[in-house]
Amino acid sequence: MDITLQDVEYKYQINTPFEHLAIHDINISIPEGTFMALIGHTGSGKSTVLQHLNALLKPTKGKVHIGDRVIDAGKKEKNLRPIRQKVGIVFQFPEHQLFDETVEKDICFGPMNFGVSEEEAKRRARELIVEVGLPEEVLQKSPFDLSGGQMRRVAIAGVLAMEPEVLVLDEPTAGLDPRGRTEIMDMFYRLHKQKGLSTILVTHSMEDAAKYADEIVIMHRGQVKKTADPRTIFSNPEELLELGLDVPEVVKFQYSLERKMNRKIGKTCLTIDELSMALREMQVRGESL
Numbered sequence: 001m002d003i004t005l006q007d008v009e010y011k012y013q014i015n016t017p018f019e020h021l022a023i024h025d026i027n028i029s030i031p032e033g034t035f036m037a038l039i040g041h042t043g044s045g046k047s048t049v050l051q052h053l054n055a056l057l058k059p060t061k062g063k064v065h066i067g068d069r070v071i072d073a074g075k076k077e078k079n080l081r082p083i084r085q086k087v088g089i090v091f092q093f094p095e096h097q098l099f100d101e102t103v104e105k106d107i108c109f110g111p112m113n114f115g116v117s118e119e120e121a122k123r124r125a126r127e128l129i130v131e132v133g134l135p136e137e138v139l140q141k142s143p144f145d146l147s148g149g150q151m152r153r154v155a156i157a158g159v160l161a162m163e164p165e166v167l168v169l170d171e172p173t174a175g176l177d178p179r180g181r182t183e184i185m186d187m188f189y190r191l192h193k194q195k196g197l198s199t200i201l202v203t204h205s206m207e208d209a210a211k212y213a214d215e216i217v218i219m220h221r222g223q224v225k226k227t228a229d230p231r232t233i234f235s236n237p238e239e240l241l242e243l244g245l246d247v248p249e250v251v252k253f254q255y256s257l258e259r260k261m262n263r264k265i266g267k268t269c270l271t272i273d274e275l276s277m278a279l280r281e282m283q284v285r286g287e288s289l
């Protein structure tokens, strides 16, 4: 399912004295199966954009195409439930939304609310609890007896139980330890590849944007500043640093190496392996380092 934002503007509390223009002139195209990272300073409008992807917010100008549906600023919308099922959002700190007495009931709540049978919902819960890296026994526990990281995984399983076609992730690893972060991001990447899930990730981690995304969108003051693949985005570290954004460690290392050598390596490397290969190729060509 493709999603396209076309000239989207959103004003919070429109037509009140507190009206606030959060995003404007947003044009983003997310073809089916894309892994897109949305990066930008705090307050640049990332979460506001995300909430348009499953019609939680309706643009105050412009249109959002979600599969065959069009959410149009000027028109009333009916029956948004199919969109909510197809586009799953993992909000920041999703574990805060757990409420049921067992993990199983919590995971089954969403699908059963959308008409899935209890048997099928339980089958999904059994499959997904393992997918998110927890043992099946956890299903009969209270979510509130789990650690914060385990609760996060349960909440993610609840979103996946809806079997969405598009997964929207608003800083899904915030507050987790480094190992938990890698495990969760690798899981999302695996799901993206295995199920062909379109994935839109808001992150402050440039390492994650470089590692997982096909395309990166930079948001700045409510607008899209730039859209390109990671290699192109990180080929100009100064531009990102000027916007107050970071770059992956390997890019910083390459940048300082190039200054020391007083020459360009030739391509932007996003991993240490790529960088050492590029240096070896230079040596083979007889260029002293």
Ligand SMILES: Nc1ncnc2c1ncn2[C@@H]1O[C@H](COP(=O)(O)OP(=O)(O)OP(=O)(O)O)[C@@H](O)[C@H]1O
Pocket (backbone or CB within 6 Å): 012, 013, 020, 021, 022, 040, 041, 042, 043, 044, 045, 046, 047, 048, 049
């Ligand atoms: N409910 C709201 N009412 C009024 N203004 C809001 C509301 N939510 C966000 N804003 C404003 O809209 C702008 C964009 O906010 P948004 O949360 O989309 O940014 P963000 O890039 O996701 O930030 P962060 O990285 O801190 O989550 C900001 O100026 C913010 O203060």
